[in-house]
Each structure stands twice: as structure tokens, then as C-alpha cells.
Amino acid sequence: MTLLEHYALGQPGRFFDEMFAAAADGEARPEARPHYRELAEQLQALSASAFEERRKAADQVFLTQGITFTVYSERDNIERIFPFDLVPRVIPNAEWRRLERGLQQRVVALNLFLHDVYHGQRIVHDGVIPAHLVYGAKNYRREMIGVNVPNNVYMHIVGTDLVRDVHGEYYVLEDNGRCPSGVSYMLENRQAMKRVFSRLFERYGVMPVEHYPIELHNMLRSVAPWNMSQDRDPVVVLLTPGVFNSAYFEHSFLARMMGIEIVEGRDLVVHEGRVYTRTTRGLRPVDVIYRRVDDDFVDPLTFKADTMLGVPGLFNAVRAGTVTLANAIGTGVADDKATYAFVPEMIRYYLKEEPVLPNVPTYLAYRDDDRRYILEHLDELVVKSVNESGGYGMLVGPHSTVEQRTKFAEMIRHDPRNFIAQPTLSLSRHPTFLDGALEGCHIDLRPYALCSSLDKVTIVPGGLTRVALQRGSLVVNSSQGGGSKDTWVLYD
Numbered sequence: 001m002t003l004l005e006h007y008a009l010g011q012p013g014r015f016f017d018e019m020f021a022a023a024a025d026g027e028a029r030p031e032a033r034p035h036y037r038e039l040a041e042q043l044q045a046l047s048a049s050a051f052e053e054r055r056k057a058a059d060q061v062f063l064t065q066g067i068t069f070t071v072y073s074e075r076d077n078i079e080r081i082f083p084f085d086l087v088p089r090v091i092p093n094a095e096w097r098r099l100e101r102g103l104q105q106r107v108v109a110l111n112l113f114l115h116d117v118y119h120g121q122r123i124v125h126d127g128v129i130p131a132h133l134v135y136g137a138k139n140y141r142r143e144m145i146g147v148n149v150p151n152n153v154y155m156h157i158v159g160t161d162l163v164r165d166v167h168g169e170y171y172v173l174e175d176n177g178r179c180p181s182g183v184s185y186m187l188e189n190r191q192a193m194k195r196v197f198s199r200l201f202e203r204y205g206v207m208p209v210e211h212y213p214i215e216l217h218n219m220l221r222s223v224a225p226w227n228m229s230q231d232r233d234p235v236v237v238l239l240t241p242g243v244f245n246s247a248y249f250e251h252s253f254l255a256r257m258m259g260i261e262i263v264e265g266r267d268l269v270v271h272e273g274r275v276y277t278r279t280t281r282g283l284r285p286v287d288v289i290y291r292r293v294d295d296d297f298v299d300p301l302t303f304k305a306d307t308m309l310g311v312p313g314l315f316n317a318v319r320a321g322t323v324t325l326a327n328a329i330g331t332g333v334a335d336d337k338a339t340y341a342f343v344p345e346m347i348r349y350y351l352k353e354e355p356v357l358p359n360v361p362t363y364l365a366y367r368d369d370d371r372r373y374i375l376e377h378l379d380e381l382v383v384k385s386v387n388e389s390g391g392y393g394m395l396v397g398p399h400s401t402v403e404q405r406t407k408f409a410e411m412i413r414h415d416p417r418n419f420i421a422q423p424t425l426s427l428s429r430h431p432t433f434l435d436g437a438l439e440g441c442h443i444d445l446r447p448y449a450l451c452s453s454l455d456k457v458t459i460v461p462g463g464l465t466r467v468a469l470q471r472g473s474l475v476v477n478s479s480q481g482g483g484s485k486d487t488w489v490l491y492d
Helices: 034-044 048-065 093-117 131-135 183-196 198-204 212-222 248-258 314-320 343-351 368-376 402-414
Strands: 068-071 078-081 084-091 157-164 170-176 236-239 261-263 268-271 274-279 282-285 288-291 324-326 381-385 394-396 419-423 429-434 437-446 448-453 456-459 464-468 482-489
Touching: 034 084, 034 198, 048 084, 048 183, 048 429, 084 093, 084 183, 084 429, 084 437, 093 157, 093 170, 093 343, 093 448, 093 456, 183 198, 183 212, 183 248, 183 464, 183 482, 212 236, 212 248, 212 288, 212 448, 236 248, 248 261, 268 314, 274 314, 368 402, 368 419, 394 402, 402 419, 429 464
Parallel strands: 084 482, 236 261, 236 288, 288 324
Antiparallel strands: 068 078, 157 170, 157 437, 157 448, 268 274, 274 282, 381 394, 381 419, 429 437, 437 464, 448 456, 464 482
16 A cells, blocks of 8 residues: 555645645545645655655654653653654745745844834834733833844744645744744754655755754854954854753754854853853853843843843843843743734834735734633634743633633633634644554644844745644644654745
């Protein structure tokens, strides 16, 4: 039996299948979309056992490389190999160019918004976004008011989650501008695919992603403080919470690929307004910190006092302009899920343009009419806590129990500012290897943008395609049982 022999599109109109479309002649057998035909032919020629051998080879690569993540929701914080599916997602060049334009537009608008809310607050005074939504956001940092950052860039690294509806239209599901993760898996997925499907990869004409660490390092160097001495290169370090963090593999991977030091808070010291890293030869000045530590834990003198992860006095150095943090403190107000609903208005307000990529329709529970609708339709909607991530703090209405809906209704009434709701999207599906056969599993896409200035936003072609590896699940997060695929953006 071949892999695609019994592949089914599912009920027409329920999901968009990335690889196949219904046959034009009305036959039940689906037809591969033009950019997937060669891949479909390759899969059709493979037996399930041959494909399983290749999958095991890829798993062995991940195992020997130590490509892991930690599931905090499970007992004893289980560390796992990152699940990887061998069937790649393929995106035509013209389709990617539109996504690229929309993402660049969005990153610029979000950075303009962040500069505004920590300086003039024009967007609030002009009534475009409610004041209580900004100032009441958990991650709005009043300490950042009036603090200038190089090039007025706050979100240097952005991971934006995209989904497709039943018609194949792209929507932005959410923005991740604090410590977006997953890019190391994008890079390792590509290396695994080159080993396992080398000939197919070469024939397809896939745009590269391997240069991401170089682009990241160049961006970080470019945002060094303005008052830097020009007689030496900027010193960049990566600040990690430590080896027990779920994304520590990624932290060490990126530091190694960029050729920079990976440090913990105890490795850094602030002296006379400058940040230094401790070395065997004494103190070495630091100019840029790529931080993978949340705001609360950055500086115990300014934020969470009992943290052992941060650097005492670090925020004073930021305020003095002697060190740059990427991403800046306070970016969380921009990826608050309630703020998300206003990003199209930000684009119109700051850029005088129409959004290239639309948002998913969003109900804001702090609005009386929206809250009433949410409470009456909990069994139909996806409800999210505005500051949670990784699939936590979420109710998927159609898959929920009466008890779960009752609990969420109480939480929404108690703290409506903390919740939004969206229609249950029929996320697009992609052939995925499950239990010896290919089945349609739901996917999303997280491209990664690097912003060194408002006129330079770089997006490596592709990103991390995340896939729900549990049948029928719409949750693609690795912490909730999801995995990933390589994403092939094609040349023209």
C-alpha cells in the first residue's frame, strides 16, 4: 500500500487542504495542487514502511543533536525530542511575497505603537485604542515611559502566527513579540529534510533559511547603543534563564550559531551604569543583550525582587542608553491578545495603509455586547486569556465540557479585560504521517521577522509550520502535543 492510497480530503467546505484540491472532473480522488505535484508523486511511490525508515532516520538526527523541549504540564517536567513530520509544507513564491509584505507592514506598525505608548500616547489621545486597554495591560511597563531605544525599535524579533480558513485565505492569529521561540526547530527541520529527501529538495528549488543566525547577529549588532565607541565591534550576548528552561536547546543553539556567549544573570554585572560580563580575564563590556528572560525577571531592583534570573541594575543601564535589550522591556503590551484586535487600526493610523493581512474576527469581553455574545456562545468559540501562550489559558468551545465552560464563564465575568474570543477556525490541513499512513492534520505557520530599523524588516522565507499531531485537534503548540514541518518557499 502506498502512502497516499487512502488519503481523504474530508468533507468538502470544512477544511482547506494544503496539498490537494477536489478533482476538476468530479472524481472522488483528489488532485495535487500545482506546487505539490512533484512531492505527491514522490509520496505516491513510497510505501509506508519505506517512509517509516526515513522518519526514524530523521528522529535519530534530532536525538543525537539533542533537539528537545520540556512539557511543563506533565509530571516531572518531561523533556522530549521535538516531534517532526517529514512531509514538508510548500508555499509558492507569489503567495509568500504577499505574506512578507503583510508581515513587514505589521512589524513596523507595532513598533510605532510601542514608541507612541511610551512617549506621546497619540493613539490613545486620538481615541483609536482605549486608554484602559493600554494602561491596564499586564505587560505595559510604566518604567519605560520616556525611555529611548536605538532606532525606535522595541520588537527586534517577532514571530507572527498565521492560519488559513476554509477558502485558503490567510489570517493573523496572534503576534509574539516578547520572547518568540521555535526558530531553531525551523533551522534543524531544514537540515533533517536535506538529509532524508535530498534529491527532491534539490529539484524543488527551495529558498534557503540557513542564513537566519547571520541575519539575527547582524541585526543585534546594528542596534547597539548610539553612544558606543566606534573603535571596537559591539559585544552581543544571549541571556537565558538557564538549562531548566523549556527552550534552552534553542538558546544554546542560537548562541553557538552566532558565535556569541550564552550567559545567565549571575554572569553579568552592572558597574557605573555599564553592563559587563565576567570572564577569566576580568570584566568585558556588553552592548547588546538578546534576552530570553521575561520582563519580570530581568532586574530584581526594578521588577520582581525575589528573582535569581536577572541582573541587578540592568534597567538603569537601559535607561541610561548604555545597553540595548532585544526585545525591549514592555513589548508585551503589543502582543496582548486584546491589543491584537486593534492592530489593523494601528496600520491605518500610523502608516495610512490598509492591512495586507487581516486579523481573525475577535470579541473583546470587556465590551458589554461582546461579553454577552461570548457567554451565550461558549460552546462555539475559542476563548483565550490575553497574556497566556503555548496553548494554555484557552477554551476550545466545541471540544469543551459543561464544567469547563462554566469555569470560563465565571472567570470572564470576574475579569472581562483578561479574555477575548474568536470563532473556531477550521485551520487548513496538511498530509501528516500518523500510525503508518498519511492523514490530514491541522497546521499554522510562524514566520520570523527581524527588525533593525523601521525601514529594514527582514523575514527569512518560510518559518515554522506547526502541526497538531492528535487526530482532530486544533492545538498545534508543542506543549499541547503538537509538532512541526519544514516549510518550503519556492523561487519564482
